Amino acid sequence: MEKRILNKFLKDKGLRLTKAREAVFQRTFSYQGHFNPESLYLRLKETGIKVSRASVYRTLSLLCECGLIEKVRKTEEGTLYEYIFGHEHHDHMHCLSCGEIIEFYSEDIERIQEELCKELHFKGINHSLEIRGYCKKCQKKKN
Amino acid sequence: MEKRILNKFLKDKGLRLTKAREAVFQRTFSYQGHFNPESLYLRLKETGIKVSRASVYRTLSLLCECGLIEKVRKTEEGTLYEYIFGHEHHDHMHCLSCGEIIEFYSEDIERIQEELCKELHFKGINHSLEIRGYCKKCQKKKN
DNA sequence: TATTTAATGAGATTGATTCTCAATATCAAT
DNA sequence: ATTGATATTGAGAATCAATCTCATTAAATA
Ligand SMILES: [Mn+2]
Ligand SMILES: [Mn+2]
Ligand SMILES: [Zn+2]
Ligand SMILES: [Zn+2]
Numbered sequence: 001m002e003k004r005i006l007n008k009f010l011k012d013k014g015l016r017l018t019k020a021r022e023a024v025f026q027r028t029f030s031y032q033g034h035f036n037p038e039s040l041y042l043r044l045k046e047t048g049i050k051v052s053r054a055s056v057y058r059t060l061s062l063l064c065e066c067g068l069i070e071k072v073r074k075t076e077e078g079t080l081y082e083y084i085f086g087h088e089h090h091d092h093m094h095c096l097s098c099g100e101i102i103e104f105y106s107e108d109i110e111r112i113q114e115e116l117c118k119e120l121h122f123k124g125i126n127h128s129l130e131i132r133g134y135c136k137k138c139q140k141k142k143n
Numbered sequence: 144m145e146k147r148i149l150n151k152f153l154k155d156k157g158l159r160l161t162k163a164r165e166a167v168f169q170r171t172f173s174y175q176g177h178f179n180p181e182s183l184y185l186r187l188k189e190t191g192i193k194v195s196r197a198s199v200y201r202t203l204s205l206l207c208e209c210g211l212i213e214k215v216r217k218t219e220e221g222t223l224y225e226y227i228f229g230h231e232h233h234d235h236m237h238c239l240s241c242g243e244i245i246e247f248y249s250e251d252i253e254r255i256q257e258e259l260c261k262e263l264h265f266k267g268i269n270h271s272l273e274i275r276g277y278c279k280k281c282q283k284k285k286n
Numbered sequence: 287t288a289t290t291t292a293a294t295g296a297g298a299t300t301g302a303t304t305c306t307c308a309a310t311a312t313c314a315a316t
Numbered sequence: 317a318t319t320g321a322t323a324t325t326g327a328g329a330a331t332c333a334a335t336c337t338c339a340t341t342a343a344a345t346a
Contacts, residue, residue: 014322014323015323015324016311016312016313016322016323016324017312018311018312018323018324018325019311020324020325020326021324036302037302037303038301038302050326051325051326052325052326052327053302053303053326054303054304054305054325054326054327054328055324055325055326057302057303057304058304058324058325073216073217074216074217074218074302075217076301077301077302078301078302078303079302079303093260093263093265093267095265096268102263102265104259104263106255106259108251108255109252109255109256112249112251112252112255113252113272113274116247116249116274117236117274117276120236120245120247120279121278121279121282122236122238122245122274122276122277122278122279123276123277123278123282124236124274124275124276125239125275125276125277126274126275126276127272127273127274127275128272128273129256129270129271129272129273130270130271130272131256131259131260131265131267131269131270132267132268132269132270133260133265133266133267133268133269134265134266134268135264135265136263136264136265139264139266157291157292158292158293159291159292159293159342159343159344160343161292161293161294161342161343162294162342163293163294163295164293179333180333180334181332181333193295194294194295195294195295195296196295196333196334197294197295197296197334197335197336198293198294198295200333200334200335201293201294201335217333220333221332221333221334222333222334287346288345288346289344289345289346290343290344290345290346291342291343291344292341292342292343292344293340293341293342293343294338294339294340294341294342295338295339295340295341296337296338296339296340297336297337297338298335298336298337298338299334299335299336299337300333300334300335300336301332301333301334301335302331302332302333303330303331303332304329304330304331304332305328305329305330305331306327306328306329306330307325307326307327307328307329308325308326308327309324309325309326310323310324310325310326311322311323311324311325312321312322312323312324313320313321313322313323314319314320314321315318315319315320315321316317316318316319316320
């Protein structure tokens with residue numbers, strides 16, 4: 001399914017489905033979650049697949065363009081991406097201790113945001129909400 | 144008032160109130176809003192005040208530590224900071240066209256977040272909510 | 287003022303990302 | 317399958333924010 005989307009996207013833009021792109025795509029898909037370009041690059045390398053960093057970056061841009069993945073935010077370790085195809089929109093809680101990311105969704109928050117936009121004459125396109133703190137596990141560790 | 148906080152902070156840490164720090168502090172204060180290190184550095188330079196980039200970065204770290212400013216997020220143009228002393232917590236709408244930043248606050252959203260954290264056994268420390276889209280002005284331009 | 291120690295600036299370094307460009311792979315027409 | 321047109325690749329250079337190094341300078345205070 002994702003492949004179909006990618007194929008159409010590439011064809012429409014006159015781009016080719018090459019081995020490098022295929023490899024990055026597979027690996028991206030295998031994450032089904034959050035990742036950064038460097039870790040993806042290294043995992044490809046480990047597997048013995050030779051794809052240059054440049055191609056990794058270039059392919060991730062394409063995957064963003066066609067809506068299969070999304071930039072989440074910039075971090076100290078580089079841009080965090082997320083595979084979003086088939087995932088509903090959601091927001092994140094981010095554990096400052098272990099890095100765990102908990103996904104959540106609140107209809108109420110979404111609705112209130114829309115109301116606020118209307119009030120302020122702002123045309124909202126998308127948003128990100130990140131709550132930073134400590135996950136259950138890390139709270140226990142501290143005790 | 145801010146000066147008093149800064150002074151106490153420096154004294155407690157055995158740090159000195161130097162010209163470079165004073166200059167960065169003044170300039171930071173003058174923003175009363177969002178800025179990045181490079182723009183601050185350039186504005187200092189324009190004014191004929193000689194402070195190195197290194198000192199700008201070092202001083203901004205201190206101002207963060209003592210709670211007068213806060214990192215908002217990393218952008219293509221570097222880390223975005225915000226002067227927060229005396230500002231209540233708020234979130235942002237960010238115009239993708241002109242860059243304008245609209246600040247807003249919703250008690251309801253804050254409350255729901257707390258509820259969600261409780262549900263998910265997450266200890267929330269802080270959060271950021273950014274709504275991206277188009278401001279009133281930029282919506283008009285398009286028509 | 288002299289002494290001690292923190293702070294500074296210039297420039298090197300790091301790390302993520304992008305760019306360059308010659309070599310290569312892909313595709314479609316033959 | 318061969319050819320030709322063109323998109324893609326990888327290696328390494330370039331860029332840019334941020335940090336680090338370290339010799340020199342400035343603050344604090346006795
Ligand atoms: Mn997610
Ligand atoms: Mn703000
Ligand atoms: Zn944790
Ligand atoms: Zn605007």
